[in-house]
């Protein structure tokens with residue numbers, strides 16, 4: 001019987017599940033489980049894989065994984081990280097497959113050893129070098145799930161059945177939903193709050209906050225002057241898609257050029273009669289997250305440049321998603337823009353998402369004596385126009 005004060009399912013016809021909302025919710029929950037060291041089940045068309053993040057899994061998670069798995073677990077790594085662990089060049093065909101599997105002898109099937117295998121900054125010597133196996137189906141979706149959680153893309157994984165995972169109350173998520181998540185979350189962004197916030201460099205500024213249906217972190221649009229009116233009259237305001245940088249934006253880190261770019265963009269928009277929109281995107285570290293950016297900095301102090309450091313962690317050089325920026329621009333009525341950037345990928349990325357980029361305005365600042373190499377790498381390896 002339905003308890004008093006509640007509704008029976010048949011009395012709430014509006015509660016028909018919305019497949020997209022359900023998929024976002026399930027992926028978000030799976031990410032949270034991985035982040036706290038709990039295994040999850042990834043489902044595909046031809047079977048399922050129980051996975052746990054090498055970075056967070058503890059003894060209990062490993063025991064749950066062993067109990068749910070149909071075979072001994074393996075370690076899934078991104079090809080570049082696997083090459084470093086195996087002391088060999090990137091294994092043949094691994095780049096295309098997107099993942100490499102390694103056998104885990106008992107000495108390596110322990111939380112500390114797994115963290116050393118996952119993290120190139122851990123720097124501990126392993127008791128033995130693992131052996132390469134062929135990557136099981138769903139490996140790529142497993143790495144993608146860890147990346148969504150801004151974890152190192154390194155997972156312990158074993159084939160499993162849905163029944164075994166359900167017995168252990170492990171969460172189950174579809175691989176297709178994981179792969180569709182970034183685009184799906186981006187297009188679900190909606191305005192949730194806004195306020196007038198006069199800024200030192202732009203007294204006429206408003207901040208509009210956006211939230212996606214996944215319940216994840218908010219992105220912000222800073223409207224300087226009257227860009228919406230400019231757009232409504234057919235003009236093109238200045239736009240900057242600025243990825244958040246805690247170290248540069250807030251602390252004034254000298255390792256990058258983000259702080260001057262942020263303040264400089266706002267000041268420039270305040271001087272422009274067309275006004276501007278600064279998108280403050282929660283894509284820290286070009287989409288790898290602050291924790292991994294700090295790891296990348298450690299690797300850079302060891303000699304790698306900003307691009308190779310990302311790859312050594314198992315991430316791509318740039319993991320950002322331009323659909324977030326395009327959706328926000330559309331929501332404030334700005335679809336034709338003059339883009340403040342040196343990065344040609346941003347122009348192409350926004351254009352691919354339907355934003356008309358009428359022109360590019362250079363946004364370079366002099367090197368500060370610390371970020372010289374970083375800026376050089378952006379020009380030489382990312383193709384930045386300086």
Ligand SMILES: Nc1nc2c(ncn2[C@@H]2O[C@H](COP(=O)(O)OP(=O)(O)OP(=O)(O)O)[C@@H](O)[C@H]2O)c(=O)[nH]1
Nearest residue numbers: 242243244245256283284285286296306341342343
């Ligand atoms: N992974 C990583 N991210 C970094 C590093 N240095 C800065 N970042 C991040 O890079 C992002 C800054 O990029 P943006 O200024 O938005 O863009 P850009 O690609 O440099 O292009 P511009 O529009 O020309 O500035 C921020 O999220 C920073 O946290 C680094 O060494 N490694």
Ligand SMILES: [Zn+2]
Nearest residue numbers: 245248256258
């Ligand atoms: Zn920065």
